[in-house]
Amino acid sequence: MSRVGILTCGGDCPGLNAAIRAVTRKLIISYDFEVLGVKNGYDGLIEGDVQPLSMYSVSGVLPRGGTILGTSRTEPFNVKNGVETILENLKRFEIDSLVVIGGKAAINSANQLSEHGIKLVCIPSTIDNDVYGTDVTLGFDTAVNVATKAIDMIHTTAESHHRIMVVELMGLNSGWIATYAGLAGGADCILIPEVEFTIDETAALLKKRHKRRKFSIVVVAEGANPADVEDYKTSLNKQDALGNTYFCSIGEFVGAELAKRTGMETRVTTLGYIQRGGSPSVPDRILASRLGVAAANKIKNKEFSVVVGIKGNDIIATPLKNVTGKIKQVNPEMYNTAAAFFG
Numbered sequence: 365m366s367r368v369g370i371l372t373c374g375g376d377c378p379g380l381n382a383a384i385r386a387v388t389r390k391l392i393i394s395y396d397f398e399v400l401g402v403k404n405g406y407d408g409l410i411e412g413d414v415q416p417l418s419m420y421s422v423s424g425v426l427p428r429g430g431t432i433l434g435t436s437r438t439e440p441f442n443v444k445n446g447v448e449t450i451l452e453n454l455k456r457f458e459i460d461s462l463v464v465i466g467g468k469a470a471i472n473s474a475n476q477l478s479e480h481g482i483k484l485v486c487i488p489s490t491i492d493n494d495v496y497g498t499d500v501t502l503g504f505d506t507a508v509n510v511a512t513k514a515i516d517m518i519h520t521t522a523e524s525h526h527r528i529m530v531v532e533l534m535g536l537n538s539g540w541i542a543t544y545a546g547l548a549g550g551a552d553c554i555l556i557p558e559v560e561f562t563i564d565e566t567a568a569l570l571k572k573r574h575k576r577r578k579f580s581i582v583v584v585a586e587g588a589n590p591a592d593v594e595d596y597k598t599s600l601n602k603q604d605a606l607g608n609t610y611f612c613s614i615g616e617f618v619g620a621e622l623a624k625r626t627g628m629e630t631r632v633t634t635l636g637y638i639q640r641g642g643s644p645s646v647p648d649r650i651l652a653s654r655l656g657v658a659a660a661n662k663i664k665n666k667e668f669s670v671v672v673g674i675k676g677n678d679i680i681a682t683p684l685k686n687v688t689g690k691i692k693q694v695n696p697e698m699y700n701t702a703a704a705f706f707g
Contacts, residue, residue, distance in 0.1 A: 365397065
């Protein structure tokens, strides 16, 4: 009887439990495989922390956020003897193959492990939606819904108090959440890593808008970087006892600079980790179920070293080597659509 290990790695997101459930149920019901849950990502493979998964284990987890297996950001190749220990533990627990659920870093590590002969299949999960090999990653839809709801709520107070409201969303290397939530929430300006911008241009846009409307919503991804400043030089920055500067967040910086350059009252909301939490949306539950079943089928058919994803409405599989080391960024057409509503 084949034995498969499942692990969740990297940042958590809604839909992980739904994916664990789908893989487990498909492997047990359709193929009579044994399934083990690896605790806390690659840490569990290194420490030998595994537990059996059964139909009972995954009962009721479909609507739950987070991951019942726990997660970590450990990368095995950064741990002394990490790969050797993983190989020993796979042999010790008689694990034939793995299903790795995670984002870019987890998939990069999985690719390296596959080069050491480990049989595995990956499911892309990150609210950032920045993994190649799939149109949408697990968790993205829920995060966009959370962010859009927040923008809707902030919109009313912005209008009531005639303020510029800056909303900082997650997205260090790509602005998918900011673009989608900003478009859906009626943002007057969206700042993302993919598109160069200056504070002066942004301020000019808002001053022009305020001749007609006395409030604005500015959505900024955490990785956005203004081209007209070298550092975030603002009174919001702090220094430690040794004189080292701790720069404020991009949202705080943009808010402070817009207030200074427009003369308008400005407030900043950093949405933070609420974007990762809560029950997965219906699309995320369905995507998790489809990708989980697809991963189980790949394991059964011995089609390893792939990332299962979705293209249009079709489930696809992309070789790991074609996914690793890349960042899927917002395409110009999508951003230009959002930009049509700026100002």
